[in-house]
Amino acid sequence: MQAFAGEIGIVIIATLFLLLITVAPILFVLMHQRQYHRYLSDKEEIKNLNQRELLQSQLEIQNQTFQQIGEELHDNIGQLLTVALMRLNTLEDEVIDPDAQQSVQQTREIIRTIITDVRALAKTLDHDTVRRFGLLASLTLELERIQRTGRIQIQFQTSGETYSLGEQTETVLLRMTQESLNNALKHAQAQSITVSVDYQPTLFILSISDDGRGFELEDVAKRALDKAGVGLTNLYRRAGLLGGTCSIVSHPGAGTRVEIKLPRT
The missing domain is CATH 3.30.565.10 (Histidine kinase-like ATPase, C-terminal domain)
Structure with a gap:
């Protein structure tokens, strides 16, 4: 009886040993795969973070550039056009020929349109427009500027x-x-x-x-x-x-x- 019990114990131990030998590699592979997937996930997260930071840097540089262009358009080009418009108003008073007066008036209207477009363009280049008025208003301003052309x-x-x-x-x-x-x-x-x-x-x-x-x-x-x-x-x-x-x-x-x-x- 004791010998039989001993044989059963040996069988159980052998079975457990075989299970351990069989399961251990599977567990090792599963743990390795889990670590590998975690590594890929962390790597992808770092990549996305770097790309978002790059986008943020590009956006800041772009906004600064657009801001400078917008200010240049508004402050310098806009002022020069306004001066040209004032001189046309003076010229219209001095011109006597009706055809010449009509030509001055048409030129004046063209410059007024350009001034309006320059101001609109300066606003769409300014990222503060989005912050202050939101996306819809900014899109509307951009589309109206294109429509006027x-x-x-x-x-x-x-x-x-x-x-x-x-x-x-x-x-x-x-x-x-x-x-x-x-x-x-x-x-x-x-x-x-x-x-x-x-x-x-x-x-x-x-x-x-x-x-x-x-x-x-x-x-x-x-x-x-x-x-x-x-x-x-x-x-x-x-x-x-x-x-x-x-x-x-x-x-x-x-x-x-x-x-x-x-x-x-």
């Missing part, structure tokens, strides 16, 4: 109950919109542009669409380094750093649509 028809659509996304996020969104509008004006040969903003309860959507000539995204991606632009890459990267996504849909002859989605935080 008479080159293109602008539509601005909003839906949902407005909420703040934060000064930095809204400043980046304004710059992304300006970049998209600039692409449409320079390259698309569009007749109209539609900007829409949708404030959903958990999601913010901003889209910029044009009816221009469009392009193939694959062709742009295959361009040589000296011919490739960074505009599209900047849109993708900035949206990602804001915690959202940017999608671009374009086909030759069918226009282009840029859509930016950000979760509400």
Whole structure:
């Protein structure tokens, strides 16, 4: 009986030993995988943190540059245009010929339009505009400035109950919109542009669409380094750093649509 019990004990010990030999490598692999995944997660978090800090630095440099340009436009160019307008007013009083008077009046109206546009441009370049008035007002100012040029028809659509996304996020969104509008004006040969903003309860959507000539995204991606632009890459990267996504849909002859989605935080 004792011998039988001893044999059972040996079997149990052997079984436990075999289980230990079998399970130990599995546990080791699982622990290693867990540590590796944690390492990848920490690495990705550090990468995202560095990218966010880089974006913040770029944004600050860009804001300072735009601020200087805006001040230059407002203080110097604006003043020179105002002086030119005053001299035209004096010239109009001195000119007797009706045709010459009409020419002076037309020139005066052109300068007044330029002054208005310069002031509007100076405001959209100033990041304090977003801080003081918010994204919608800043977008409206930018679109009205483009509309006054008479080159293109602008539509601005909003839906949902407005909420703040934060000064930095809204400043980046304004710059992304300006970049998209600039692409449409320079390259698309569009007749109209539609900007829409949708404030959903958990999601913010901003889209910029044009009816221009469009392009193939694959062709742009295959361009040589000296011919490739960074505009599209900047849109993708900035949206990602804001915690959202940017999608671009374009086909030759069918226009282009840029859509930016950000979760509400």
